Amino acid sequence: MPGLLREALGTEEIYCVHRLDRETGGLMVYARTKKAAAAITKGIEEGRMHKEYFAVVEGETPPEGILQDLLYRDAVKNKSYVVNRIRKGVREAELRYERLGFREGLSLLRIELKTGRSHQIRVQFSSRHFPLVGDKKYGSHYRDAGLALWSTKLSLPHPVSGEELQRELPPPDTWPWTLFSDLI
Numbered sequence: 001m002p003g004l005l006r007e008a009l010g011t012e013e014i015y016c017v018h019r020l021d022r023e024t025g026g027l028m029v030y031a032r033t034k035k036a037a038a039a040i041t042k043g044i045e046e047g048r049m050h051k052e053y054f055a056v057v058e059g060e061t062p063p064e065g066i067l068q069d070l071l072y073r074d075a076v077k078n079k080s081y082v083v084n085r086i087r088k089g090v091r092e093a094e095l096r097y098e099r100l101g102f103r104e105g106l107s108l109l110r111i112e113l114k115t116g117r118s119h120q121i122r123v124q125f126s127s128r129h130f131p132l133v134g135d136k137k138y139g140s141h142y143r144d145a146g147l148a149l150w151s152t153k154l155s156l157p158h159p160v161s162g163e164e165l166q167r168e169l170p171p172p173d174t175w176p177w178t179l180f181s182d183l184i
């Protein structure tokens with residue numbers, strides 16, 4: 001992706017300052033200069049970046065909730081786990097969600113991340129028996145579907161002016177998103 005951006009913008013430098021899991025689609029943040037990347041990264045560390053996701057999970061979740069867990073990331077297996085106690089490599093994770101709809105045994109969720117841990121959304125819902133559709137790593141029964149996780153909204157301060165930047169991008173017009181197209 002950075003190569004395509006460099007070519008489209010006619011620049012040699014592009015810095016990725018916001019990551020998504022490989023299978024996740026949607027909005028990402030890149031900076032054109034090292035200075036801008038540092039300013040955006042600082043804003044993220046200070047909690048000034050707001051991230052919202054859509055997810056489709058198996059089952060009917062409660063209408064809304066806050067999920068708080070301790071997550072351990074196993075880098076060798078590239079997998080995260082909910083654990084019961086603090087130890088080396090364990091970090092706190094928090095998100096807030098609301099269920100926007102329930103159809104055909106699936107729930108459409110809007111999720112606001114409070115922390116940004118590796119596989120956070122995926123493991124927090126899977127640990128509660130609501131795996132994301134298409135998430136083979138965390139227990140989905142839909143083996144032939146792509147991961148139903150979409151970065152839909154980002155807001156952050158501009159790295160120079162400080163002005164609030166906000167971008168939104170709806171999920172693609174494919175299943176399972178089409179089940180909820182009237183709600184997105």
